[in-house]
Amino acid sequence: MTDKHVSSPEPGAGAPRVLYSERQWVPWYWWAAGLGLVLLLSAQFALNRNQWWFIIPFIVVGALVAWFLVWLSRTVVRVELDPDGTRWLAVEGANLPNYVVSRSMVVPASARQNALGRQLDPAAYLVSHSWVQEHVLLVLDDPQDPTPYWMVSSRNPEALLEAFVPGQTDPGGQV
Numbered sequence: 001m002t003d004k005h006v007s008s009p010e011p012g013a014g015a016p017r018v019l020y021s022e023r024q025w026v027p028w029y030w031w032a033a034g035l036g037l038v039l040l041l042s043a044q045f046a047l048n049r050n051q052w053w054f055i056i057p058f059i060v061v062g063a064l065v066a067w068f069l070v071w072l073s074r075t076v077v078r079v080e081l082d083p084d085g086t087r088w089l090a091v092e093g094a095n096l097p098n099y100v101v102s103r104s105m106v107v108p109a110s111a112r113q114n115a116l117g118r119q120l121d122p123a124a125y126l127v128s129h130s131w132v133q134e135h136v137l138l139v140l141d142d143p144q145d146p147t148p149y150w151m152v153s154s155r156n157p158e159a160l161l162e163a164f165v166p167g168q169t170d171p172g173g174q175v
Contacts, residue, residue: 014083015083016080016081016082016083016088017080017081018078018079018080018081019079019080019081019087019163019164020077020078020079020159020160020163020164021076021077021078021079022076022077022078022154022155022156022160023073023075023076024073024075024076024077024129024131024132024153024155025073026069026072026073026131027131030069030072030131031069034065034066034068034069035062035065037061037065038058038061038062038065039058041057041061042054042055042057042058042061045057072129075091075092075127075129075153076090076091077089077090077091077127077152077154077160078090078091079160079163079164086098086099087163087164087165089138089150089152089164091127091150091152092127094125096138096140096150098164098165100140100141100142100145101138101139101140101141101164101165101168102139102140102141103138103139103168104136104137104138104139104161104164104165104168105136105137105161106134106135106136106137106157106158106161107134107135107136107137107151107157108134109133109134112133112134112135115135115137115151116128116151120151121148121149123146123147123148124147124148124149124150124151125147125149125150125151126150126151126152127150127151127152127153128151128152128153129153132153132154132155133153134153134154134155134157135151135152135153135154135157136150136151136152136154136157136160136161137149137150137151138150138151138152138164138165
């Protein structure tokens with residue numbers, strides 16, 4: 001359950017090439033807490049009953065908890081390079097071409113609360129998870145799009161920005 005930074009070989013002339021890919025899995029201790037919850041609920045069902053009252057709830061509740069944790073971990077951040085040279089950021093079904101990004105920067109964990117609090121523009125596109133502390137901020141310059149910026153959580157924001165908008169990262173990096 002780790003991040004993957006992929007530079008795939010040239011698969012074909014018309015297919016996009018993946019420059020960066022990251023799946024945002026929930027942390028391991030959420031899985032441990034889920035197991036504790038499953039054990040607790042199964043033991044409650046089995047109180048003063050035979051072993052099947054423990055086994056069946058363990059399987060059913062365990063499957064539900066595992067499904068929920070995998071569902072929470074569904075976010076994949078991907079940067080693809082088209083054959084025409086356009087780089088695309090794909091997150092949660094939304095796509096952003098690199099030529100509409102005027103500025104980009106890393107939002108460190110220390111600035112996360114401010115960036116997601118009062119400074120957050122309600123029209124911004126936001127993909128954030130509590131278990132991923134750092135973000136990338138992509139300021140847009142597209143007159144046809146009312147979205148002022150994208151803010152996307154990333155475990156390795158420097159690598160994401162280098163793959164999506166190489167050489168454009170703001171060296172200050174503070175929000």
